[in-house]
Amino acid sequence: MSECNHDCGSCSANCESRKTDKSEFLEALNPASSVKKVIGIVSGKGGVGKSLVTSMLAVSMNRKGKKAAILDADITGPSIPKAFGIHNESGIGVSPDGNLMLPAKSLEGVDIMSANLLLDNDTDPVIWRGPVIAGAVKQFWSETLWQDIDFMFVDMPPGTGDVPLTVFQSLPVDGIIIVTSPQELVSMIVTKAVNMAKKMEIPIIGIVENMSYLECPDCGKRINVFGESHIDEVAADAGIKVLARLPIDPKIAQMVDAGQVEYLELPWLDEAAAAVEGL
Template sequence: MKLIYLINIQGGIFVNKDIIQKEKPHKSSNIKKVIGIVSGKGGVGKSLTTSMLAVTMNRLGYSTAILDADVTGPSIPKVFGITEKAMGTDLGIIPTKSETGIGMMSVNLLLKRDTDPVLWRGPIVTGTVKQFWTEVMWGDIDFMFIDMPPGTGEVALTVFQSIPVDGIIVVTSPQELVSMIVAKAVNMAEMMNIPILGLIENMSYFQCDDCGKKHHIFGESHIDDIANAHKLEVLGKLPIMPNIAKLCDNGRIEDFNGTWLEDTAKLLEKMLVK
């Protein structure tokens, strides 16, 4: 697929959207809504948010799946406790299922050992992401969540160009520096005509078990200011909870309890009705 890039006087890179070609999923796949989970920088809890959203929608009775597009830093199988490998057939790749039936595909499901580094150049990485969309037999899926790598690099561009993404959710953290990073992710989505569903702030606060007071460990939140600046909605604020980290470490994220993503779930349900 040939792409034409134009550089404006501010140095931003634009893609000629008239020649972007969306790839079709595997013929056995029927995927209703595709939601990209993005972040402007690493370490803000994007994979955690992706996992919790998939679990939340699955609990509401929807068939959900996760496409782990963070090829060089995959973590989705770990938080779900998946150790079995994905199976390949003459017809396509069979995704692995979690205990509650969430389908997933990640490069770590193909490697001999999950600690093996992925030392691939850009074209191979982006080609792998496309294969996860076109060659995996996902079946009937209500919501597919794409766990994107941080930033606005090649993989993000490939996903936005190749996969019919219905909307993205931007994950952020409270630090003031993040406002600039979030703006980059938001601006990229706008340039690619991808709807931005809203923002989710992770590590927003720590709530004391004894007194119930909320402590802002990483400083006061700036997410409302960021949302107002970009005319976006704040979909949720996730607290710092040691038990959630423990569940991830033990591969038991499907056991989490909490209502922080209720507003996001309602928004996603409305998208499915439309």
């Protein structure tokens, strides 16, 4: 057989010349920006508190004296600005040279870029197709002035569609944290997220279970509202760590709705924050 030219289809799948360099797909950060670590916050399904965990982790790192930022990649369902009390009236600023967007800044100094800050009204829907949404995420990364960021948290939409794929391929993700809830479908849902990360060769930092339990205000007993949690078995099967179990607590919802997530006590996330800081 003549020497393969790598275009004929006869070349082995393991041929070195056919292996793709992941860095070829990375979207370049603009020269004026600096981001040291990028952490994706993912979930297999919606409604499990992914944005809440994203916000809490950014707040935790900010309290440790690290410069934290959030890139809200959940374009069609952005909720990060509301949690921090940032309204779209403030809008997105522009750098002095007019070339880059300036992220909004929370009261305690967390940098935030979100589609909701580009809308005339908070309730305006973002009716875009997948490729346009994916393009917006890349623009948030490459066309925003991210100044001296130690840890950037990317709040991704649920599932394994266009945007998670874009983030994994286009941003230099150092690791992901999977957020879930204690329901029967958790094993299948978490496994999907784990398998996607492994296929994309993205390290998994661990898993956070939200709505894990309700603590009785009278006796302190923990009540498993959604039934017995199987998160330990699921994590063991996937070979990942359980980093936190967040309770069902009306105070959390009240403070997030009031835009005061930065003033929550966050004792449950100590291990998760330590894992992120150790990257």
